[in-house]
Structure formats: C-alpha cells, structure tokens
Amino acid sequence: MKRTYTSRLTPGSKALVMGWVSHSRDLGGLKFFLLRDREGHVQVTAKKGSVPDSVLKTVESLSREDCISVAGTVKEAKQAPGGIEIIPESIEILSKSNTPLPIDIEGKIESGLDKRLDNRFLDLRNPKHSAIFRIRSHVFKACVDFFHSEEFININTPKITVAGVESGAELFPIVYFNREAFLSQSPQIYKQMMVAAGFEKVYEIAPVFRAEKSHTTRHLTEFTGIDFEMGFIRDMNDVMDVNERLIRHIVKHVKENCGRELETMGVSLRVPKKIPRLSLEEARTLLFKKGKKIPEGEDPDPEAEKLLGSMVKEKYGEELVFVYHYPWEKRPFYHMRPDGNPKVTESFDLIWNGVEIATGAQREHRYDVLKRQAKEKGIDLDSMKDYAAIFRYGCPPHGGTGLGLDRIVECMLGLKNIREAILLPRDPERLTP
Numbered sequence: 001m002k003r004t005y006t007s008r009l010t011p012g013s014k015a016l017v018m019g020w021v022s023h024s025r026d027l028g029g030l031k032f033f034l035l036r037d038r039e040g041h042v043q044v045t046a047k048k049g050s051v052p053d054s055v056l057k058t059v060e061s062l063s064r065e066d067c068i069s070v071a072g073t074v075k076e077a078k079q080a081p082g083g084i085e086i087i088p089e090s091i092e093i094l095s096k097s098n099t100p101l102p103i104d105i106e107g108k109i110e111s112g113l114d115k116r117l118d119n120r121f122l123d124l125r126n127p128k129h130s131a132i133f134r135i136r137s138h139v140f141k142a143c144v145d146f147f148h149s150e151e152f153i154n155i156n157t158p159k160i161t162v163a164g165v166e167s168g169a170e171l172f173p174i175v176y177f178n179r180e181a182f183l184s185q186s187p188q189i190y191k192q193m194m195v196a197a198g199f200e201k202v203y204e205i206a207p208v209f210r211a212e213k214s215h216t217t218r219h220l221t222e223f224t225g226i227d228f229e230m231g232f233i234r235d236m237n238d239v240m241d242v243n244e245r246l247i248r249h250i251v252k253h254v255k256e257n258c259g260r261e262l263e264t265m266g267v268s269l270r271v272p273k274k275i276p277r278l279s280l281e282e283a284r285t286l287l288f289k290k291g292k293k294i295p296e297g298e299d300p301d302p303e304a305e306k307l308l309g310s311m312v313k314e315k316y317g318e319e320l321v322f323v324y325h326y327p328w329e330k331r332p333f334y335h336m337r338p339d340g341n342p343k344v345t346e347s348f349d350l351i352w353n354g355v356e357i358a359t360g361a362q363r364e365h366r367y368d369v370l371k372r373q374a375k376e377k378g379i380d381l382d383s384m385k386d387y388a389a390i391f392r393y394g395c396p397p398h399g400g401t402g403l404g405l406d407r408i409v410e411c412m413l414g415l416k417n418i419r420e421a422i423l424l425p426r427d428p429e430r431l432t433p
C-alpha cells in the first residue's frame with residue numbers, strides 16, 4: 001500500500017500512515033493515540049476485540065515520539081479530532097523514542113527559546129513552529145518567482161573574500177591557507193560588478209556573515225540576504241518600485257499558499273496597497289510632533305523606527321514605509337548624493353512594523369565622483385583595485401537593495417525574535433546545534 005498523509009484520508013478506505021506518536025490515552029479495553037505527520041494528525045483507535053491482540057499489545061508499548069507506521073481502515077468518528085479515526089490492522093515501530101523528552105513538543109509546557117533552540121529538531125515537530133518554515137519556504141519561492149518574472153538573472157558570488165566595501169568592523173576573519181581572508185559581509189561589490197558585466201539586473205539569495213556583537217531580537221551573525229542590483233535606472237525610485245512589487249508579491253503569495261499555516265499561527269496578512277515614501281526630513285518632523293527627536297545628521301534609532309511604524313499605520317493604514325535621503329555621514333561612500341544636496345544620499349530603508357528589513361540606494365557610478373566621495377571618507381578608491389575597475393570601462397547608472405529574509409519572516413509573522421524565523425540561529429553566544 002502507498003503511504004498517505006493524515007490530511008488526505010477518506011473514510012471507508014484502507015490507508016497506510018507514518019509519523020510520530022503524540023498524545024495517547026488508555027481506557028483499559030479502549031486505547032487511542034494521535035499519529036502526527038508533517039501534514040497534521042489522525043487518531044488511531046484500538047478497541048479490545050476489534051483489533052488483533054498483537055496490535056493492542058503494540059499500542060500499549062508505545063511512548064510519545066516513537067516513529068511508527070500504521071495500516072488500517074479509515075472511519076468517520078465524530079468525537080475524534082478532524083472527525084476521522086483509523087482502526088489499525090497492523091502497527092510497525094520504525095524507531096523508538098527515549099523518555100523523558102528534553103522539551104514538551106506540543107506545547108503544553110512552554111519551554112524557553114534557548115532550550116527550544118538547543119533541541120531544535122524536536123522543537124520543530126511542533127506544528128506551530130514548523131509552520132514558520134513552511135511559510136519561509138514560500139517566501140523564498142515567491143522571491144525567486146518574482147525576480148524571474150522581472151527578468152533578473154540569478155548569480156552566486158564568493159563568500160570567501162578579501163574585504164568588502166563596508167567599514168570592515170563586522171568582518172569575520174578566517175584562515176585561508178597562509179593568508180587572512182573574510183567571510184562575506186555583503187555581495188555588494190559583486191552584484192555591482194555583474195551589472196557592469198552586462199547582466200543589467202541580478203539577484204542573489206545567500207548567506208551573509210556579520211561579526212555583530214549585538215544581542216537584539218533582530219540581529220544574527222549569519223543570515224540569509226536577498227540582494228538585487230539593476231542597471232540603467234533613472235533614480236532610486238526605480239529601486240524602491242522593485243522592492244514594493246517584491247513585498248507585495250511575497251505577501252500575496254503567502255496569503256494564497258499558506259492558509260493553513262497562517263491559521264495555525266493565528267496570523268492574518270494584508271497585502272500592502274501603496275507603501276508610503278517619506279524623506280528622513282519628513283519622518284523627523286512627524287516624530288518631533290510625537291516628542292521624539294532625531295538629531296540632524298543621525299539615523300533614527302530602533303525606538304524611533306518603532307514609533308514611525310505605528311504613526312504610518314495610523315496615518316496611511318500601511319505596515320510598511322520607505323524612508324529616504326539618509327545622511328551622508330551615516331552612509332557608505334558609494335551611495336550617490338543628489339545634485340546640490342551633499343548632506344544626504346540617494347538611499348532608503350524599508351521599515352516593516354517599525355523594523356528595518358532593507359537598505360537600498362542608487363550607487364555612484366561616475367568614477368571621478370566616486371573617487372572624491374571615497375576620499376571624503378578617508379578611503380583611497382584605487383587601493384580597492386577590483387572595485388575601482390568596475391567604474392572605468394563603461395558602468396551604467398545603477399542601484400540596488402539588500403534585504404534580510406529572516407527579518408522579512410520575523411516582521412511579516414509578527415515574531416518576537418528573529419531566532420524564531422531561522423532554523424539554526426548563529427549569534428555571539430550560539431554556535432550549536
């Protein structure tokens with residue numbers, strides 16, 4: 001017989017199901033347990049006299065999380081969860097589980113996040129927790145589908161690098177034979193390089209490493225970056241447009257394909273209509289009215305981002321907002337500056353319910369301007385030989401964005417901690433499992 005998922009059983013038929021033993025009850029002559037597989041649960045009912053004695057004996061010997069296979073007849077049963085049950089004809093124990101379990105899997109006793117993460121593969125047997133990753137899988141698919149529908153070309157760039165264009169403070173050094181190398185902190189250089197190579201529109205979804213000592217609910221030391229870069233843009237609004245369509249596509253796709261998971265988690269999603277775009281100046285004015293001051297030349301802090309998020313929700317009915325024209329002092333040398341306003345950059349952040357999920361910008365593509373900008377920040381462009389070369393043989397105006405997949409999942413589902421949104425988090429303390 002072919003194996004069936006518990007969600008696809010029809011009363012009156014024979015079925016073979018496989019999974020794990022969850023709750024069980026023994027009323028003497030009547031024994032039940034729930035079998036859980038990745039699609040749900042089904043009750044298995046063994047009544048003395050109606051099932052073989054050997055089957056009854058096996059049921060008696062079962063403990064929680066034993067991995068088993070059950071063959072039997074599917075019947076309607078009003079009192080059973082889901083309205084059906086299986087009357088077993090044979091039960092095979094594929095692998096016994098030790099007792100006691102290190103954590104309570106189906107959440108009767110809540111374990112702390114640390115303990116859950118220490119026992120992550122067991123924690124993920126809880127349908128509420130695995131739902132996050134089924135949704136995350138769809139977010140990934142939605143991104144890939146979106147980029148292809150917009151004619152972006154997928155690239156894979158090295159994660160072992162010599163240095164990036166960022167400050168360097170967050171680089172993880174590695175021993176590379178007899179030299180020092182670093183784990184990639186961003187594919188920035190390479191995605192710009194591939195625009196200059198003539199691909200025009202490229203994207204990459206890959207690990208990003210940041211030696212970030214921060215202990216927050218939104219920082220990891222290894223996360224999944226969604227990066228894109230596009231050539232021949234008019235200005236940064238073209239880049240924001242792509243982000244807006246991307247987010248709309250992700251939410252719509254998850255809404256359409258993850259109904260059951262969203263229900264399990266008690267989350268309802270709303271596809272954004274129009275994501276408002278505020279200059280940092282406008283955001284500053286709004287925040288000031290609410291008593292929150294962001295000093296001139298400074299970025300909004302996390303508290304200001306949160307407050308801005310709730311104000312945008314109130315004013316525009318949207319959970320997302322673009323804030324643009326970040327101060328030159330706070331942005332890297334390669335961000336373009338608007339004509340006649342060297343204090344700001346043609347850059348933006350995308351904020352979802354008060355948390356940054358993306359930073360994007362138009363890049364400076366004019367070699368001489370870029371060289372001057374680098375110098376202002378105390379950097380010699382020509383010392384970054386491979387990066388400087390990109391701008392010397394015909395480089396189109398271009399821009400792009402770095403988004404965080406883990407942050408998107410965290411913000412979209414309203415999770416309290418980014419560690420819930422990643423299978424096996426890495427942070428300054430955690431290097432296992």
Ligand code: ATP
Pocket residue numbers: 210212218219220221222223225356357358359402403404405406407408418
């Ligand atoms: P933050 O200000 O939140 O520390 P950032 O501005 O340093 O982030 P960027 O360099 O703009 O980060 O990275 C692009 C995107 O990658 C961010 O908007 C975020 O979604 C994600 N991201 C950055 N750092 C982390 C991190 N340490 N853990 C998880 N995601 C991250």
Ligand code: MG
Pocket residue numbers: 349356358359
């Ligand atoms: Mg940023």
